[in-house]
Amino acid sequence: MALSPVDVYKDILPKTNCGDCSFPSCLAFASMVVKEKVPLIRCPHIDPVLIKKYQEILNKQYIEGKYAKRDMSKDALEWSKGRASSINIKGLDERIGGDFYKNGDSYFFELRYFKDTIVIDKEDILYKNGSSLNVWEQVLIYNHIAKNGKSKPVGKWKAIEEFPNSVSKTVAMRDSVEIPLIERFDGHIEELIDAAEHIGGVNITEKERLADLVLIFSPLPRIPIMLLFWEQDKEEGFDARLKILFDETIIEHLDLESIVFLSEKLRQLLCEWASKKGLME
Ligand code: SF4
Structure with missing residues (x-):
């Protein structure tokens, strides 16, 4: 075979x-x-x-x-779906957040995903309006279910390099998330705040003075992400910096690849909204 x-x-x-x-x-x-x-x-x-x-x-x-020539994403989807289907769904709502609903004889599960709601049933994962998640997003959600994590966030924040075996993922996080965000929003902090609010982020800078801008996102109910942004300081000679942090319980809920993927999705949504807003003005 x-x-x-x-x-x-x-x-x-x-x-x-x-x-x-x-x-x-x-x-x-x-x-x-x-x-x-x-x-x-x-x-x-x-x-x-x-x-x-x-x-x-x-x-x-x-x-x-x-x-x-096989499509790798389909292969990964089949695999992650298989893993998720072996998980006991009893208590899933308590483990990863979300709600179960009954429709006739079948059950479905609703989960918040950034500002949208997604619906998971035996066969598929769709946005509540019926549109499809792309294959890699489905892989992310199935991996989240399959990890079978139980903990709620505890408020201890870690960068990806603080998790075990994360050397290559640290590079991916810097190159595909942190650097592109710095390049897009350096000198445009108001645009970053606006884009963050558009996708459900909350500006907590006044409360947590950890950086020039401190944003909290909740892409999934049990998975908060913190974004720290320091503006360029020409007088002091500091370049702009940006750091993505995760609650330490995230590794109970997602593998490292999925953590990077979710962060890339965050970057994509922020940059897309900022560009769209720029075109509208
Ligand atoms: S395949 Fe995996 S274990 Fe082997 S060298 Fe590459 S990253 Fe390391």
Whole structure:
């Protein structure tokens, strides 16, 4: 049977996301192994016996062209959905927030997602207005359910580099979230406040004087995100800085990849609204 990226990830790789293979995560490496024929031996942490066994299978499937063009997102969706379906949904509302509703014989679950509400049933995840979440957002929600976290936020904030095995994710967070936000909002702090309020963020700078601007977002009921922004200070010679922080309980609820994805979504919403507002004015 052909190996998919998820098979390689699950059955062969150590899942530590250490970055020694020069890819940002084990899943990214698995995708490159299956789709781009990157040799397994580039991960120095796999048992040589496993490498021999699986490289032969992979070499065969390269010849047969299996998985070469398969959509990785669909594969990840299937996998995360499978994991979520094995979770006991009793008490899910208490664990991740949200509400259960009954519709005839079936139940569905409503969850707040940024300022919108999403509806989860056995088959699908949709926005309440019926439009679809993209595949990666669905993967995020299924991963959140599958993690089976129980804790509510405790108000202890951590940067991603403070979580275990987060070296490569720290780079991703800086490059795809923090730097783009600095570049977009440096010198435009009012636009950042406006965009934050548009997606349900709250300005708590007066209460928590941790930076020039302190914003709190609640993209999911149990997952608050804090954004700290320091404006450029030309006189003192300081560049603008921005830091994204998470409640320490987040790793009970999301894996590191999903944490970065959720932060990228936050960046996307902020930048999109600021651009849209700019066009309207
Ligand atoms: S080297 Fe790459 S594939 Fe191997 S454990 Fe580290 S991140 Fe994962």
